[in-house]
Amino acid sequence: MTKNRALLKLSDNVKLNKNKDLMAAEMTRTGDYYQKDVLEAFAAFIPENAVIYVMDSQFVSHAIYFSKYYHASKVYLFEKNHVTYKEVRNDAKRNKVVAIECLKPDWKKRRFHRMENGKAVTIQPEAPQLIHLGKQALEAGLIESLADRLDDSQTMLWLDTEALNFEEVGRLLEAKKYRVFQESGTNALYTFQEVAPEPEEDEHQLEMKILERLDTYKRQIDGLKQEYEGKLAIIQAEQDEKHVVLEAKYKAIAQKQAKVVKEHQQKSAQSAKETSEAKQLVQHMSDALNAERAVNYDLNKRIFTLLEDEKPVLLTMKKRHTQQVKEINNLKKENTVLTRKLATMTEKYTRLNDTKVIKMMRKYWKLKKSRRLRND
Incomplete structure (x- = not known):
């Protein structure tokens, strides 16, 4: 079954697919079968347990009505399109x-x-007692495909006289000896009728026929107008639905935009607050820096004043330092000379100490010392 599509509910609880066409729009408006007045008007002329051909599957509501209320034994619906x-x-x-x-x-x-x-x-449908041809079926030339069925005098035709090619259809029906049996609006029942040759028509009869043809054309034009108005109503309804959807989308966008603007304003206020606090902080830091600069200036001024006061002392100390440096340099020179002399004296002492005479004298002194100790 078709999913995700709304169903059209009729007065006797019949549920149909809600297609976007004039028939569905009309059934939605009335809540009943399409052309129910015509169905009821023709009911008395349709034989019981009839086999009925519905050549246009758009008339599925007719097919259901034929089955339920005409007590048709079989209703054949013809459709080439697989989805339909x-x-x-x-x-x-x-x-x-x-x-x-x-x-x-x-x-x-x-x-x-x-x-x-x-x-x-593949099957072979039963011979029909009634063939229903709507406007589209007639304009598609389906009646010509059923020409052999028209040779059966038991077959009744239900035709929509609004078809644009109904003049050609009329000539075919006339050739097959089919005449209007019953009419209701733009719908007519045609049956096989043997008629005796009519006498030649006078001008009045010819005028009446022309007026009848004109009346038929007028009905066809009115039918086209109604069809156009119906399609226009459907288009208008679709446009209204789209307008409602677009309006809902616009409202949603407006609400979203208002929310974004509000958030932006809040962020702007928060940013302004933070900027103000930052400015205050910068001002405090600037004030503190200026105060520090003032303190540093006073401190530097005092330092410079003290330096000015201590400058003579520093100059004197510098002179003394210079003199001390000179004295130290002189002492270094003297120390260098004395160091050299000491090294020379040490070298001489070492050489003298290592001579044989000194060694002999040491032995002599040692021997002399040992004898003295024994004597004591």
């Missing part, structure tokens, strides 16, 4: 209408297929 075929079949299954059978037609080859488990099964 599935939707129509789902409508029939959803409402448990077993008399409806959906077929995929090949009008050129006269073949008809029913989808079973994803496979196409």
